[in-house]
Amino acid sequence: MSLPTSIARRAFLQSTGVSLGSMALSSLLTRDVIAADSSGKQVPKWTGALNPLHFAPKAKRVIWLYMAGGMTHIDTFDNKPKLAELHGQPMPESITKGQQIAQLQGQKLNCFAPQHPFKKWGQSGQSMAEIWPHLGEKCADEMCIVRSLSTDAINHDPAHTFMNTGTMNPGRPAMGSWLLYGLGAESESLPGFVVMVSTGKFGQKQPIAARQWHSGFLPGQFQGVEFRGTGDPVLYVGNPKGVTPKRQRDVVDAVQTLNGLANESLDDPEIATRVSQYELAFRMQSSVPELMDVKNEPQHIFDLYGTKGGDGSFASNCLLARRLAERGTRFIQLYHRDWDHHGSVKDHVAGTAKEVDQAIAALITDLKQRDMLKDTIIVFGSEFGRTPMAQGNGRDHHLAGFTMWFAGGGFKPGFHYGATDEFGYHAVENRVSVHDVHATLLQLLGIDHSRFSMKFQGLDSRLTGVEGARVVKELLA
């Protein structure tokens, strides 16, 4: 059976898809993108709405290391000696007046000293706590640390939604979905937007909603696909029991043949699309297990990451992230849900940092040695920071100032930018909003954020919202 490009072209023009917006768009997906591979089978590939891009891109893909729960900036990347001096004393009211407060509502707001010593790392002298030995030793000169973030939401769920979709209201596409829609896929047999979640041992296990990788008003094609540490790595990717790959192929071939027979008389583009989706599905059934099977990685790689893989740990996910990046996945997001340290922040932040430190350093090192760091953006951060005030011996949620850092993909290496006040409360110097982060990332990927939009409820909806966003040019190499 063959599907000449002209059919695909007709698929685009003759959609029976009848609603506007996403439906019409879903039919666009077959535009000029069905091509035979070496085996002669047809596979669909979405080549992106922005083709060509607005600018020459610096980066091709993003690996977002998402520290879910709200990492304390004060004990990790934003040293505040003044806070140590004031430990136990009330935070000045001028700082806290009229500010949003989460669990400390109605309570005494006392300063709480940084819980870990800081030191200068690398030739660039990056200031980071000593709980990051691997990152400090190996990657300080790759990192671009921004200490002047602020966000709009003080509770986890809306803050995650804001960080991922640019608005607190549900129903908007996640950044990965935007990118896949705009840039298209590089892989013909793996999803372009992949999410993995690991769980640590120290914090409250923060819920992570699938909304965080939902495609919102973009078509379902652009939804993030969750890769899982246990069971089928991708839902339903495994054959039913008693069905060998050969038998599955037989069934798929029969489906394809019968669909093809039906289409001889109907000439329905939706059937043509269905045929190609079955081919891609079948292909994923072998490409996903191949991806997940790390046993052929050399020992020095296992040593580097500190994992043998296959255990659903953050380190294992970092290794898989590199393998996905190599295979062309556009947007990879690794959640580590262990950072909600309302109590015992000293022990818990040290423990949680230890869960991710070596693997992150390994990922950056590994990408660099493969010459992939230059076009891969690493993003590291949380949905918000934590209070410079004590909550018992922990810290509460904090939105007015926190830290994120970036590496690779056109970010300035060995660089830091922005600052909070002497208490670590408010971002005061070179403030950067969540929208600014999105705009800057899009810029490096070759996209002008202000021109990257989709009609939704009558508005040209953008990842960066309506209030305006700034590409933080100072961060670009």
Next chain:
Amino acid sequence: MRASSWWILLAVISLVARPVLQAADNGSLPDVVEFNRDIRPILSDNCFFCHGPDKNKRKADLRLDTQEGLTGKPGELGTVSPGKPNDSELFRRITSTDPEQKMPPAESGKSLTPRDIALLKKWIEQNAKYEGHWAFLPIKHPAERREPKAESRDTVFQLAQKIDGFIHESLTKKNLKPSPAADRITLIRRLTFDLIGLPPTPEEVAAFVNDSSPNAYEMLVDRLLKSPHFGERQAMWWLDLVRYADTVGYHGDQNMSVSPFRQYVIDSFNANKRFDQFTIEQLAGDLLPNPTREQLIASGYNRLGMMSAEGGVQDKEYLAKYIAERVRNASGTWLGITLGCAECHDHKFDPLTQRDFYRFEAFFADIQERGLYSGAHADGNWGPFVKVPSAEQETSLAKLDQEIAGVKKVLETTTPELADAQTAWEKTQVDWTVLKPASITSAEGVTLTAKDDGSILASGKNPATDTYTLVVKNPPQGITAFRLEVLPDDSLPAKGPGRAGNGNFVLSEFIVKHIVGETIDEAVRLQNATATYEQTGAAESNPYKKWTVAAAIDGDAKGKTWGWAIMEKIGQPQTAVFETVSDISGGEGSTLTISLLQNLDNPNHTIGRFRISVASSPRPIRADQAPPPNIAALLAIAVDQRNDSQKNELAAHHRSIAPALDASRKQLAEREKVRKDMEALIPSSLITASVQPRMVRVLKRGNWMDDSGEPVTPAFPAVLTSQPLEGPTRLTRQDLAKWIVSKDNPLAARVFVNRVWKQLFGAGLSRKLDDLGAQGDWPSHPLLLDHLAGSFADNGWDVKLLIKSIVLSSTYQQSSLASRELREADAYNRWLARQGRFRIDAELVRDNALSISGLLVTKLGGTSVKPYQPPGYFAYLNFPAREWQNDTGENLYRRGLYTHWQRQYLHPSLLAFDAPNREECTADRPRSNTPLQSLVLLNDPSYVEASRAFAENIVRTGGSTTRDKLDWAFRRAVSRPIKPAEAEVLERLLQSHLDEYKSDATAANELLTVGMKPVPADLEKPELAAWTSVARTILNLHETITRN
């Protein structure tokens, strides 16, 4: 063509936004340019952002969305001079080559096509006739008005003819011809999917195909409209709109109980409830006079939005979120406008102001609710609800209540025997002596004050952790037990007894030292700690699985076992008792030092008021033997000093523990447990309770912290009503609901009719189902839409009549096959010269497979069900952590609309086929075609099990030859006979897999045990497995999941 990336982007976006005009009209200009159809979309897309309704964004004080703005105030010159393009500033600007002058300016990223410019020119030449936005104008009612419920069959046929009239008129103009009627197989399949969401059975197909009566089709329609599955099918899209789900959505995404609301929607469609009544009951059922339980359930509509139980939520912020969502939902569901876009600023494209938004919001200000549903993650209390028992449940409950009352009577009656027993019992009571400490200290400087009753009250500083130390001189002799009473007090948070915000405390360790002069200084060994209550909540990581008092003497003053707490019994006195291992000598000259360590990580969990006593009675001594403090106080009064009420109270207490009444108590407990268990099975449903409305202000930039905005009262959006906005009394939700379905509101009927049309053709007459505003889509057949909307309102909002009229039209009955010419002439089927073909909706994909396989259980209604779902899919939910336990038995095979709707993790096979997570109003599901869908159909156990059930039926009843069997299978799945070429493909597959499974019995067995349906013992497994491959193939066919 060399195109810039910008051009491509524009092309993609504008294609998405307005494909039809460009595709269908091919660049030629209409003879008469109409403002609403031709001009407004151009201005709205390109100009309104700066020259539209939003006064804050408006540039040059020019607006192009009003007549005044375009052609000027009377006597003044406007930007458009009717009849004279070249004298019109607007035309000059859009054709200017000077970058300073040109509109839209380059930095806007907007630009006009040559056709746009030509249209504008022609419109001005034709005198620039302005029209208000079509959807906001009154509905043009059909000339021939008829009384509600006139002979409805006549009405139906007349309406059907009208539909065809409008459609044929526009087809003629486009030089198109309607397609011939579809064949009967296609018709019954289409109709059955559209009206009840299931495939027709082969018997139904045969009956219809062979029915030669002239009204066979109408009888089929009537049968389907009467089917109870009609309500299920229509409920699916209504539940999308009103964002029905089984969980709260935010943070922990815990369950909430609202399934009776789903039942209400199904029942309403089945009963053909008038749509106006349906509307009023949902928005304001609670405000109706003496509302029925059904109306209260309907009012649960207002409570279906997301809610949060996340600690640290700011109440006011979430109240603002909840009420704003109601504006988005009600305006989206009934008005089809995006009023939500006016939350932070005036609407960019429609004449809706920010004030309109907040005045609309004020309608919902009377709904009783909380921003933070504190504790709901544990107790499931999400505000007002009703219990909704079935008739049988009501009968059983009444019977139980009677039995319970009988036993209670026995338990409440004193007899002489009981009086004697009481006297004996009083003599056995442990004699507690309250300790009078010589000193009481707090390690953290808390003020500890001894009260007259021997209790000690903490006040002042409230530290994170603390240790209280009591020094007691000369204690009683021979101490066998210590008793710690923790007591409520009005000065404590939530009345205590603890000092944490919720009134709780945690006693980490209870340590006693005994000192006698210089000779003895020893730690007293304690044993058998017991308490009147031990907290079970928030104990997931506690190794004891509860906050037990045993942890207070385990020698571990920190760490995971923490200690004794009582969260669920806040505000009540509780008692802990610790036995000594051996008697403490005590007496003159000895000293006891008692330390209460309170070290919980979560701050402020210290005790607020307590009292310590000792006893010398023989062991065992248990907390639950000890009478509660009020009884102990009564016992302390000499028998002849007690008054009647004291005597009664004491006697009642004694009866409650008297061994003679053990049997009755046991019986009561058992009956009460049965009742409680039954009660737990009775679904409840969240309802709306109306309270004093809270103040609603215009929030500047939508900022909930800004209290400086103007307070507002409820009002309808000004542009949509001709009624005065202010009245003598405050408007209510009931007023809102009644206005929505009144003639004054131009939108409700249009919006509803348009959405019904989409169900029956695959697209609305106006294609944007969620926005009939300026950025919406100019209807393909505006007169038809208005005619249907007007008739719908005039004919008593009769939903079945509306649907019957449409499906009886010949437009509906057309074939969906399209010649190449037709497709080229009308790619998007805008003009309806054919029917639509589309993949059936998510729930129906599985319903269809279950129905074909014979597994479907067609039971109606009830609470939500759990079919198979991959293990671990809920791994990232928490508070509490959850695992999906699929149902067993018939609930595995219920229709998809009953599947438990988890907002954060919607069932993956529903999600794959574009079911929305229902966090917000969804008017229009996308219809995608993805590889994940293929994986679901191929590998989800629901489909594999359905395949083997299908296979079993094929083998048993499909006929004798393979060809017969294949034909039988095709008739069940796609309602038609199989073609030889198709049969050959499946025969080859069958033979090949038969050979394989014969030589691989294990594999055959594995395949046949997917799912819980028993494997038939009487059939050959290799044969059944091979037929399962065939069945899987058929269930995966495009045709099987397509309605055409």
